[in-house]
Amino acid sequence: MEPSNPNLLEGYDLHHFIDDAHTPPPPTITVTSVASLNPAYTTWKCQDRLIFSALLGAISVSLQPLIARTTTSLDAWQTLANTYAKPSRGHIKQLKEQLKRCTKGSKSISEYMQEIKTRVDELALLGKPVDDEDLIDRVLEGLSDEYKSVIDVINALDTSISFAEFHEKLLNKEASL
Known part of the structure; x- marks a missing residue:
């Protein structure tokens, strides 16, 4: 899904966080049969939380409960888009x-x-x-x-x-x- 105003996220090369064509890195990686935390996932998770917080702060207080139970910025974005982006x-x-x-x-x-x-x-x-x-x-x-x-x-x-x-x-x- 394309955001209606992707400039800020594109400017920071973060638009893929709200694009369902991209998937996050796996939380763990396995090297020589040993599973460990994936540093790329840790970075992704931190950035995703920052974007989620920005989305939360950008909407009215009365709309915040709509995305309170979402777990990623993509989930939040899609919830808002499905609720409001298709105006009747x-x-x-x-x-x-x-x-x-x-x-x-x-x-x-x-x-x-x-x-x-x-x-x-x-x-x-x-x-x-x-x-x-x-x-x-x-x-x-x-x-x-x-x-x-x-x-x-x-x-x-x-x-x-x-x-x-x-x-x-x-x-x-x-x-x-």
Whole structure:
């Protein structure tokens, strides 16, 4: 399977870790009837764990359980690809609808933002990214009247605000409530 953006792994000559056409070296080698640990396998295992950790860190916290039980970076990659790489129109529409219905309610700002960010990340994985300005608008739509002052300030800006700055403003407002 080809990754959608293999540049980093190819740049480090590590793309074969997520390509099922390549197999890892055997864990042991036998020389003159004596089995011993294969140094090539040890190196492979270390690199595979690093790639697995990078994959784990690159996905939303809510998606991490999908790959928690996988044992190699290839297993993790294939699990994610099988789950998200074949977008169906219905799945995309479902995610967009979930995104529309997200409201802060009784959740903390961090929980609310994470819920929205998870849906947005899933849409991006399916080839339907949401730009930051639309993301911020979506978050604003789900806030209650107690955030009206922040909503008014953000809506009055002539230039866009980064998602991180926006998150910080909401956290500050939450702390003052």
